[in-house]
Amino acid sequence: MPRANKLTLDERERRFVKGVVAGKSLTQAAKDAGYARSTAEKKAYAILQRPLVRSALTNALGRLGVTLEHIVQPIADALKATRSFVNKDGLMVGSQVPDHKIRLEASRDAVALLGGIPKVGEGTPTAHGLNLFIAVDHGPRREELPLPRPSR
Numbered sequence: 147m148p149r150a151n152k153l154t155l156d157e158r159e160r161r162f163v164k165g166v167v168a169g170k171s172l173t174q175a176a177k178d179a180g181y182a183r184s185t186a187e188k189k190a191y192a193i194l195q196r197p198l199v200r201s202a203l204t205n206a207l208g209r210l211g212v213t214l215e216h217i218v219q220p221i222a223d224a225l226k227a228t229r230s231f232v233n234k235d236g237l238m239v240g241s242q243v244p245d246h247k248i249r250l251e252a253s254r255d256a257v258a259l260l261g262g263i264p265k266v267g268e269g270t271p272t273a274h275g276l277n278l279f280i281a282v283d284h285g286p287r288r289e290e291l292p293l294p295r296p297s298r
Contacts, residue, residue: 152198159199162190167206221259224252 155163158179165175172190181189193199227248233239257263 155198155202159193159196159202162193163199163202163206166203167210218259221252221255224248225256227252 158181161179162175162181165178166172168175170178172194173187176186176190176193177183181193194203227245228241229243229245230238230240
């Protein structure tokens, strides 16, 4: 049933925001807010797409001192992760060897944060003021390539 006043959150949306801010997963926050358990995962994503919910969540996190930098910095750090090893003395030793597993997980998180990878030639949805454009350089066109000179 559509709400008469779309300028405010309904009670379930308020409980959802409160649950997410408290650290619950999106699915658990949706269940606890009163959404059906069988559809909570899909509903959580749909709820999060609503501008009023996103705004309320951003404001609530801001009141707690959580900024975009706090959210992004661990991902940025993980994108540069290196392997550590325990030496024969039992001490942890850092290395310059990339930790590809951690880096791959971080890159997936970064892609999700930015709204996914668009198809070639499409822009991404704006995420916190970011708007990326993906283009592919196919190199020079056939008619632009120099013709081979006959050998003498």
